[in-house]
Amino acid sequence: MPLNASSLSVGDTHSEVVVENLTRTQIVQYAGASGDYNPIHTDTPFTKEIAGYPSVFAHGMLSMGMTGKMLTNYVGDGRLTAFGVRFTRQVFPGATLTATATVEAIREEDGQHFVDLAVSTTNQEGQEVCKGDASARIDA
Template sequence: MSVSKSSLSIGDSKTMVVVDNLTRSQIVMYAGASGDYNPLHTDEVFATQVAGYPSVFAHGMLTMGATGRLVTDWFGPENVAYYGVRFVNQVWPGDTLTVTATVVSEITEESGQWLATIGVETVNQHGAVVVSGTAKVTLA
């Protein structure tokens, strides 16, 4: 699936809820799939009694992965040339995450391919940014 260059303009934007009421079980699923079994994410006893956090919290990479869904749904996973984020705030069980992706600059040509730059930002239910970043996608 490719989005055509002619159908895209600066400022085009989409929004999607990618996590609704994050469960501890989803965090455990991510640990199992990724191989990051850090007890800060998977072990409530350790996270609260030893590390002093209010609960376990999500891997930043889980939030980055969930955020990427809006970009891959829009442009096709095979067309992602670059995807990068900064981790801004922690994500906790019960959080709901909403991603906004926006075309942020002119479409450019690089080695014969049209590329769009997409800004992505994910906020929690309080409106606080949890990750913020950029994707570059190839267009048809």
């Protein structure tokens, strides 16, 4: 269901748990689906011994992809006009992520309504893992 400018207010939020207890299997699945086979995501000996991390960790794009699920659920399919994030912290197996969109602005350009959203995804410790913004076309 697309959003309506008349029923939205600055400060409105939409939040979803986008993954609970992230598994290594899902990370492998994402590697296969996306084509990014960087071993720091799936290969424990390499990641510990060579890269120096405590464990494999999720692709930033997996976190962003899951965050995008929250966005399309909120604004509707095919409505996004922009989406950008910074990856502020690594996401390790076992993570539970909550993605939140907050309405920053509602605007009109050439008769078309848009919403600007702040986007934030946090882990089970409340630490932010992605932070950014998105814009979408909305109905009047």
